[in-house]
Amino acid sequence: MSFSQGLSGLNAASQALDVVGNNIANSQTVGFKSGSIAFADVFAGSQIGMGVTVAGVNQNFTDGVLGAGASSLDMGISGNGFFRMTDSAGRTFYSRNGQFKSDENGFVINNQGMFLNGYQATGTPPTIEAGAPVGPIQIPTGQMPASASTGGTMKGNLNSDETAINTAEFPFDPAESKSYNNVTQVDAYDSLGNKHTINVYFVKTGDNTWKAYSSDTTAPLRDADGNPVYQELELNFDSSGQLTTNPPQLNVQSSGYNGADPLDFALDMDGMIQQGAETSMNSPSTNGFPPGLMNGYSVSDNGQIIASYSNGQKQLLGQVVLANFTNPGGLSSEGNNCWSETPQSGQPTIGVSGTGNLGNLYGGKLEASNVDLGQEMVNMIVYQRNYQSNAQTIKTQSEVLQTLVNLR
Incomplete structure (x- = not known):
């Protein structure tokens, strides 16, 4: 024995x-x-x-120690959870190895060619809809389309010491500098991404009273006789210099330009004040932008894959999901740093980073052994x-x- x-x-x-x-x-x-x-x-x-x-x-x-990754698609998990992946045959695997890259079709894959799963952003602008299916994440490589300006803001101070203009003698005319006190520019974009320069003119008409005029210098709006048409807004201030006009919105309109739709939106001037100081505007802006090429992408700490473009915009492409099990020790080791579900492990719980009993996902990190x-x-x-x-x-x-x- x-x-x-x-x-x-x-x-x-x-x-x-x-x-x-x-x-x-x-x-x-x-x-x-x-x-x-x-x-x-x-x-x-x-x-x-x-x-x-x-x-x-x-x-x-x-957990292993989280260290810096080498790729923009590297990810690390702290706490519970696994990356969910599928192979070309549709079989599902789970892993803690966050080394990912994109293939020739833009799909996010690991070194064995398995597809990383998550929610794909859709729509314009791309968002993740409630109830979106979980599947392979694909990074689009095409150009980001232009977006027409549909609104804007303009805030700043109008100098109360300015001399009021006699509008009877000098009716508003952009070509006549004596007909206005100040002018400010703001950029806007039409439906094809063409840049329009909008001039906003301020005319002091009396104590605590101003008029604002808008003019699209790129594609001026004209009437049937070809005369330029300007939009105007009266701005009234109280004795403390606070704006009392409601709503303080200056319309901006233009003609069509190079085949694009005409501009038609409002500049919100809520927050304009009148004080005895130099006239100044605080970075007026609109929400449109021209088309742009992708410069790169990164993974945020909630698993969102966000692309940056040459037009200065960022766009959501997708969001990585995590999976957790009642008994991770019951998972079956499949090699290549992967496990598969078994009756002993229980069924997976799927969700995004930091929700439920799932751990946190960190972009640009890798979990060491x-x-x-x-x-x-x-x-x-x-x-x-x-x-x-x-x-x-x-x-x-x-x-x-x-x-x-x-x-x-």
């Missing part, structure tokens, strides 16, 4: 060394989770055991001594049998 006991011990110690060797070999594998061996004794209806068996190899799903090299070296020494000790029991039993055989 000692032979079988010692042999079982040799087999168990050998498998334990295999586990240690695998841990050490993967100590630099991104997202790798170390394993630990579990032993169980063997009895066969007697008080003396029959040896040892390997009850299983358990995986340690504690959680292997403790110091502990593994100690384990290796222990299992080596265990192997030697079991070999010694076999040797001792052999010597005892040899003694019996030699009896005369």
